[in-house]
Amino acid sequence: MAQNVKILSTGRYVPDRVLTNYDLEKMVDTSDEWITQRTGIKERRIVDGTTSTTDLAVRAAKNAMDKAGILPDDIDLVIVATVTPEMFFPSTACLVQKELKLKNAFAFDISAACSGFIYAMAIATHFIQNGFCKNALVIGAEALSRITNWSDRSTCVLFGDGAGAAILSSGDEQGILGFELGSDGENGLLLYCHAFGLSDVTYSQVKENPNFRKIYMEGNEVYKFAVKIMPYAVEKVLEKVGLSSSDIDVFIPHQANIRIIESAAKRLKIPMEKVFVNLHKYGNTSAASIPIALDEAVEEGRIKKGDKVVLVGFGGGLTWASTVIKWV
Numbered sequence: 087m088a089q090n091v092k093i094l095s096t097g098r099y100v101p102d103r104v105l106t107n108y109d110l111e112k113m114v115d116t117s118d119e120w121i122t123q124r125t126g127i128k129e130r131r132i133v134d135g136t137t138s139t140t141d142l143a144v145r146a147a148k149n150a151m152d153k154a155g156i157l158p159d160d161i162d163l164v165i166v167a168t169v170t171p172e173m174f175f176p177s178t179a180c181l182v183q184k185e186l187k188l189k190n191a192f193a194f195d196i197s198a199a200c201s202g203f204i205y206a207m208a209i210a211t212h213f214i215q216n217g218f219c220k221n222a223l224v225i226g227a228e229a230l231s232r233i234t235n236w237s238d239r240s241t242c243v244l245f246g247d248g249a250g251a252a253i254l255s256s257g258d259e260q261g262i263l264g265f266e267l268g269s270d271g272e273n274g275l276l277l278y279c280h281a282f283g284l285s286d287v288t289y290s291q292v293k294e295n296p297n298f299r300k301i302y303m304e305g306n307e308v309y310k311f312a313v314k315i316m317p318y319a320v321e322k323v324l325e326k327v328g329l330s331s332s333d334i335d336v337f338i339p340h341q342a343n344i345r346i347i348e349s350a351a352k353r354l355k356i357p358m359e360k361v362f363v364n365l366h367k368y369g370n371t372s373a374a375s376i377p378i379a380l381d382e383a384v385e386e387g388r389i390k391k392g393d394k395v396v397l398v399g400f401g402g403g404l405t406w407a408s409t410v411i412k413w414v
């Protein structure tokens with residue numbers, strides 16, 4: 087029989103260093119006014135030279151584990167969603183396992199950019215539902231500043247670093263009601279970051295272009311995709327679980343751009359009072375954005391027992407993902 091799955095706790099960690107729009111004015115030809123009007127972002131957090139994605143993930147995970155009062159031995163699955171692993175292998179999840187001494191877990195990473203946390207939640211939910219594990223630690227963690235092209239004003243103003251986590255467990259009541267996941271590889275190169283390049287990357291290519299392994303984005307095209315796919319992904323998942331947008335108590339979208347969020351909320355007829363927004367503080371932290379927002383929403387008392395919470399993300403791949411959670 088399928089097990090019920092719920093969110094036991096959430097956690098987050100963001101680096102202390104704040105990079106404001108005024109700081110960016112000194113780095114590229116931009117202004118606080120432009121960034122605020124076009125994106126809603128006022129500042130973002132940036133890792134120092136010695137902090138890695140794993141460090142961020144470990145701190146967010148520890149925060150979630152402490153809140154749940156769960157012991158390291160009781161975690162039996164670790165999934166990290168990230169596009170900024172510090173190594174190709176071992177996975178960030180295995181590095182987290184080592185740091186937190188999660189010796190009974192199996193651990194792996196997934197790559198689905200800003201949709202990554204919901205993809206990871208979906209994987210963990212299915213493992214728990216079929217009885218393969220009981221307590222999964224799901225983390226979204228990014229040190230995007232390491233792959234940001236700091237000379238490209240059209241992208242460097244958007245991103246930030248941080249990590250969020252959730253512990254998913256089997257429970258008496260059904261908390262996680264359903265998922266909608268999708269991807270469109272055809273349009274993947276609207277937004278990318280090279281690892282080895284499309285063909286062999288020679289040393290001279292990288293030497294000639296220090297931004298070769300940095301984020302590239304066709305912002306306008308990604309914007310058009312985002313404003314269409316967010317409402318689509320929400321409508322699809324609501325249909326699957328037999329709810330409508332008027333049933334949503336709290337809406338937590340990927341924190342990329344306030345204009346994208348407002349457009350999606352309007353199309354879905356969800357009033358902005360039900361929408362959680364924190365992008366002014368952190369910018370777009372890719373896979374970390376949704377779990378950081380979820381944790382803050384819980385901490386601020388925005389989510390109450392019995393509430394229906396919808397999470398939705400879109401991003402590189404292209405990918406999209408949504409889920410409906412009943413807060414039990």
Ligand code: ACO
Binds near residue numbers: 277305312372
């Ligand atoms: N400061 C000042 N001017 C700028 C800046 C800047 N930082 N960036 C671009 N401009 C200029 C452009 O050069 C352009 O000037 P021009 O008219 O003289 O040519 C003008 O501003 C308008 O540029 P647009 O690109 O048309 O601006 P737009 O309103 O589309 O906003 C933005 C750009 C914010 C990037 C928007 O397209 C966007 O949010 N796209 C979606 C990005 C996103 O959400 N990505 C998420 C996925 S991330 C992931 O998966 C890791």
